[in-house]
Amino acid sequence: MLGRLAAQRFREIRQAFCQIPQASRSFSTALNYHLDSPDNNPDLPWEFTDANKEKVKEIISHYPSNYKQSAVIPLLDLAQQQHGGWLPVSAMNAVAKIIEVAPIRVYEVATFYSMFNRTKVGKYHLLVCGTTPCMIRGSREIEDALLEHLGVKRNEVTKDGLFSVGEMECMGSCVNAPMITVADYSDGSEGYTYNYYTSLQSEL
Numbered sequence: 001m002l003g004r005l006a007a008q009r010f011r012e013i014r015q016a017f018c019q020i021p022q023a024s025r026s027f028s029t030a031l032n033y034h035l036d037s038p039d040n041n042p043d044l045p046w047e048f049t050d051a052n053k054e055k056v057k058e059i060i061s062h063y064p065s066n067y068k069q070s071a072v073i074p075l076l077d078l079a080q081q082q083h084g085g086w087l088p089v090s091a092m093n094a095v096a097k098i099i100e101v102a103p104i105r106v107y108e109v110a111t112f113y114s115m116f117n118r119t120k121v122g123k124y125h126l127l128v129c130g131t132t133p134c135m136i137r138g139s140r141e142i143e144d145a146l147l148e149h150l151g152v153k154r155n156e157v158t159k160d161g162l163f164s165v166g167e168m169e170c171m172g173s174c175v176n177a178p179m180i181t182v183a184d185y186s187d188g189s190e191g192y193t194y195n196y197y198t199s200l201q202s203e204l
């Protein structure tokens with residue numbers, strides 16, 4: 001009974017959020033949580049292509065049949081490759097169905113690992129380190145300079161599709177703080193690389 005009431009309340013809150021105009025919702029991209037949008041909502045159909053369905057079978061065959069949830073990371077990676085480098089909520093739901101877990105079990109993995117992009121990203125996704133050593137050495141100013149130069153907000157893509165700016169936690173280069181990494185998707189999301197740029201200075 002309580003569970004049903006809570007679920008209903010959650011649905012009401014979600015509907016209320018969805019009615020807020022998109023322009024007033026830019027805080028959601030800044031804070032990295034999901035709100036339904038026309039190209040990212042659970043009602044959009046999503047499934048693996050026939051070729052990828054074969055890969056799904058192959059991936060799942062690596063795990064004991066009672067532990068197929070362990071395939072969540074390679075399946076999310078495959079879904080992200082299929083979807084042009086990012087993971088809409090309906091793709092995460094499709095993965096949850098395949099490995100027979102509640103969708104939240106997949107969301108918690110996709111939101112924890114920064115290799116999974118939950119919004120569209122540019123061909124070059126600039127990830128500013130937001131952890132304390134980089135922050136006290138000026139990573140916020142670096143981010144402000146990038147956003148101002150590109151004319152976007154955090155997690156928005158430039159009109160030409162080339163650049164987006166996001167945040168990553170410590171990348172182990174604190175001695176050369178502040179630093180960013182550039183996720184390079186110019187060879188597609190299968191062959192992306194992360195390139196580090198350290199000891200940065202802002203001219204703002």
Ligand code: FES
Pocket residue numbers: 129130131132133134135169170171172173174175177179
């Ligand atoms: S705090 Fe930025 S690399 Fe460690």
